[in-house]
Amino acid sequence: MTPRTLVLSSIDRYLASGADLLEGLNAEVCERDSRLLRFPYTVMLEVAYPELDFINRWCWRHFGPLDGECTQKCSEYRACADETPHHHAGRWTSYWFAKTDYDFGFNEWYFSEKTDRDLLLANLPEMNWGEHYPK
């Protein structure tokens, strides 16, 4: 089996974890509120880095480019080959909140369409560390 460590989570669970205090970033909650204005439908997961990259690639394939600064250059499962600093406009985005363990932590996905959010939720059982981590 390909490794799978992700856990469905929530902003409340993130806040209760104290990870925001460790990172010293309470402003994050304000930034999140402004993201929610454009992307009101969310999925918070606790994930390992490879799962984060795997899910982002899945979202690119299903929903098009991530909205905002493109960080695909650093992804294990790249969906964008552009090496230069750039942005995309799109109907979803992704935000890393904080590490809670070695290469593991809270990441939230945001969608402008409820159907997109629901499609990711429905496909969570298919999300894992991906083909770079065979059994």
Ligand SMILES: [Zn+2]
């Ligand atoms: Zn890009």
